[in-house]
Amino acid sequence: MKQYLYGIDFGTTNSALAIFDEDSREITHTIIIPSLIYFHQNAAEGYVVGDAAITAYLSDNMKGRFIKSVKQILSRSSFTETRIHNKRYNAADLVAIILKELKSRADQLTGQYCQKAVIGRPVFFDDDDVQKDTLAQTRLQKAVTLAGFTEVRFQFEPIGAAFAYEQSLVKKENVLVADLGGGTTDFTYLTLEPEKANSKDRKSDMMANGGIYIGGDTFDSAFMWEKGTPYFGKNTKYEATLGKVLAVPVSLFANICSWEQMNFFNGLRIKKDMEDYYFFSGNDRKFKNLITLIDNNLGYSVFQSIEQTKITLTEKNEATFRYHQLGIDIEENISLSEYEQIISRDTERIANYLETFLHKNNIEPNHIDSLFLTGGTSMIGSIQTLFRNKFPHVKLNSGDNFKSVAKGLAYSGYLFEN
Numbered sequence: 001m002k003q004y005l006y007g008i009d010f011g012t013t014n015s016a017l018a019i020f021d022e023d024s025r026e027i028t029h030t031i032i033i034p035s036l037i038y039f040h041q042n043a044a045e046g047y048v049v050g051d052a053a054i055t056a057y058l059s060d061n062m063k064g065r066f067i068k069s070v071k072q073i074l075s076r077s078s079f080t081e082t083r084i085h086n087k088r089y090n091a092a093d094l095v096a097i098i099l100k101e102l103k104s105r106a107d108q109l110t111g112q113y114c115q116k117a118v119i120g121r122p123v124f125f126d127d128d129d130v131q132k133d134t135l136a137q138t139r140l141q142k143a144v145t146l147a148g149f150t151e152v153r154f155q156f157e158p159i160g161a162a163f164a165y166e167q168s169l170v171k172k173e174n175v176l177v178a179d180l181g182g183g184t185t186d187f188t189y190l191t192l193e194p195e196k197a198n199s200k201d202r203k204s205d206m207m208a209n210g211g212i213y214i215g216g217d218t219f220d221s222a223f224m225w226e227k228g229t230p231y232f233g234k235n236t237k238y239e240a241t242l243g244k245v246l247a248v249p250v251s252l253f254a255n256i257c258s259w260e261q262m263n264f265f266n267g268l269r270i271k272k273d274m275e276d277y278y279f280f281s282g283n284d285r286k287f288k289n290l291i292t293l294i295d296n297n298l299g300y301s302v303f304q305s306i307e308q309t310k311i312t313l314t315e316k317n318e319a320t321f322r323y324h325q326l327g328i329d330i331e332e333n334i335s336l337s338e339y340e341q342i343i344s345r346d347t348e349r350i351a352n353y354l355e356t357f358l359h360k361n362n363i364e365p366n367h368i369d370s371l372f373l374t375g376g377t378s379m380i381g382s383i384q385t386l387f388r389n390k391f392p393h394v395k396l397n398s399g400d401n402f403k404s405v406a407k408g409l410a411y412s413g414y415l416f417e418n
């Protein structure tokens with residue numbers, strides 16, 4: 001019987017699995033799914049995972065429970081469980097649903113119930129907080145067990161990304177890997193050497209790693225703040241008391257700048273406030289938009305439009321931020337330079353972190369032989385410019401932005417040797 005090992009990259013936005021055939025020592029398949037779960041409104045219909053979750057959520061008119069970015073709750077100690085259809089789900093249960101989906105699709109391809117896997121984890125689940133990091137790791141471990149894996153090793157995601165790149169090398173290199181995903185940006189500095197690809201201990205080749213909690217989702221939030229919230233009442237005035245005209249506190253709009261946060265922004269008190277703003281503004285359409293957004297759970301679809309605008313701007317110098325739903329009408333042209341301005345605070349934070357990372361670890365830029373960029377967010381022009389300007393002498397490499405981590409993990413079978 002053939003022996004397989006699965007490399008699994010459980011990501012904030014996308015999750016991937018690579019199947020490694022231990023006899024031929026080759027990757028035979030890779031599978032990728034969005035990290036999404038949808039619980040149908042009708043309990044009897046259960047739940048669906050991945051692309052099917054988006055389809056079902058939309059066709060159910062967004063009435064069931066849609067779960068996105070589960071990875072981010074791994075490190076959140078305030079999250080203990082959520083009740084769906086009278087069943088309780090803790091963080092590990094939710095993660096396990098996604099892992100099981102990947103595993104069953106892979107098992108169908110291999111024709112086996114494979115229980116051996118190398119699982120990726122970010123360098124930091126939550127900035128530098130050790131306790132939260134441990135909590136996240138423990139929860140992930142539980143999820144992996146629940147999904148049916150018994151022989152398991154963990155590996156840092158950027159190391160996974162680097163190992164896939166190593167397969168293409170012909171000589172030894174000092175490589176800086178930057179993995180820019182949805183939730184986090186991770187850096188790893190390591191030595192890669194084609195002859196070492198299958199050797200046992202690669203720890204000594206890892207010279208440094210670190211990460212920061214900024215990624216493509218952060219850019220989307222910044223975009224929502226600048227370009228979206230004005231359509232929902234930011235900067236719109238209402239008459240608080242007779243003759244006293246005020247703007248709604250801007251802090252309110254921070255609550256609609258991430259889809260997750262918006263999900264919890266629907267208490268009675270908030271609803272009453274929104275109704276009041278609408279009334280006292282003389283029925284300003286923008287407050288109506290805000291009420292429609294919250295009442296109809298439209299957050300995900302707004303963020304899909306924002307993401308689409310971002311993706312268009314990786315290929316064109318101009319895009320239209322377009323959203324038409326239940327009377328909310330957004331149609332706004334945006335230039336690439338304007339977009340880069342919107343995300344500049346976040347890209348600067350990435351640049352500053354990179355600077356600190358190099359300094360703290362005594363890495364001389366001219367000792368770096370090559371740069372390897374991976375993750376969806378590495379496709380953004382100003383991100384690539386940041387690296388080009390910082391290391392003008394170094395070649396910029398990239399692999400498959402969405403699968404290279406999983407592939408590298410699948411090549412990490414050496415972790416099982418003592």
Ligand SMILES: Nc1ncnc2c1ncn2[C@@H]1O[C@H](COP(=O)(O)OP(=O)(O)OP(=O)(O)O)[C@@H](O)[C@H]1O
Binds near residue numbers: 011015071181314
């Ligand atoms: N063509 C593109 N241009 C720019 N950004 C993109 C593109 N395609 C996807 N993205 C963004 O990439 C991010 C997802 O990337 P990726 O799948 O690498 O993340 P992840 O591995 O799920 O997240 P993490 O590694 O942080 O856990 C999202 O923010 C998404 O909007």
Ligand SMILES: [Mg+2]
Binds near residue numbers: 181
């Ligand atoms: Mg990733």
